[in-house]
Amino acid sequence: MGIYKLTAFEPTGEKLLDEGFEAADDREAKEKGTAILSEKGLLNRTHRCSSPAGKLVLFHR
Numbered sequence: 001m002g003i004y005k006l007t008a009f010e011p012t013g014e015k016l017l018d019e020g021f022e023a024a025d026d027r028e029a030k031e032k033g034t035a036i037l038s039e040k041g042l043l044n045r046t047h048r049c050s051s052p053a054g055k056l057v058l059f060h061r
């Protein structure tokens with residue numbers, strides 16, 4: 001399990017979400033990240049999720 005970092009932004013650059021969560025792999029992290037964003041109403045905002053190694057696993061502009 002690794003800690004993935006999920007961040008969502010306003011167009012101005014203001015952070016709306018900045019949290020970490022655990023996932024077994026990139027696929028699970030993408031699913032969990034999408035669920036968190038959907039739950040918080042941020043799925044259509046600019047967001048990214050990065051792996052513990054710094055790999056981008058989820059991105060929306």
